[in-house]
Amino acid sequence: MSSIGSENILEWTQAQVQDWLLGHNLRQLSRLFTDCDGRSIVYLSKYIKNCEFEQVLKLLEADSVRRINESISLIELSCFQSLLHEHKKRLQSMIQRQCENSDRTH
Numbered sequence: 001m002s003s004i005g006s007e008n009i010l011e012w013t014q015a016q017v018q019d020w021l022l023g024h025n026l027r028q029l030s031r032l033f034t035d036c037d038g039r040s041i042v043y044l045s046k047y048i049k050n051c052e053f054e055q056v057l058k059l060l061e062a063d064s065v066r067r068i069n070e071s072i073s074l075i076e077l078s079c080f081q082s083l084l085h086e087h088k089k090r091l092q093s094m095i096q097r098q099c100e101n102s103d104r105t106h
Contacts, residue, residue: 007091009084012038024083026076031068032060045084048077 004016012020014037021030033041048056057072064072 007087007094009038009042009087012041017041021080024079026080026083028064028068028070028073029076029080031070032064032072041084045081048081 004012004020006012006016014035017033017036017038017040018030021027021033033044036044057074057077060077061072064070
């Protein structure tokens with residue numbers, strides 16, 4: 001995971017997304033998201049969170065069968081969502097600490 005230079009997922013390249021997915025043993029999703037950069041992953045996460053889950057799952061399943069000839073793993077998808085949530089919380093905490101440190105120095 002050391003090859004991921006930025007904490008901001010929006011800045012991740014396709015290779016960094018692949019490193020992150022494989023680093024968390026999300027092998028099927030790494031194959032499915034092979035052409036996705038960080039911004040694509042953030043958008044996908046928003047679709048999953050804000051749209052009707054059954055519809056999103058149906059579309060992901062169709063993509064998975066078409067692109068890698070496998071059914072989508074609900075377990076991997078759940079882990080993916082959990083990891084993104086944790087990453088977002090960690091980033092927010094880091095930003096908050098930076099703001100607090102900045103307030104102290106001014």
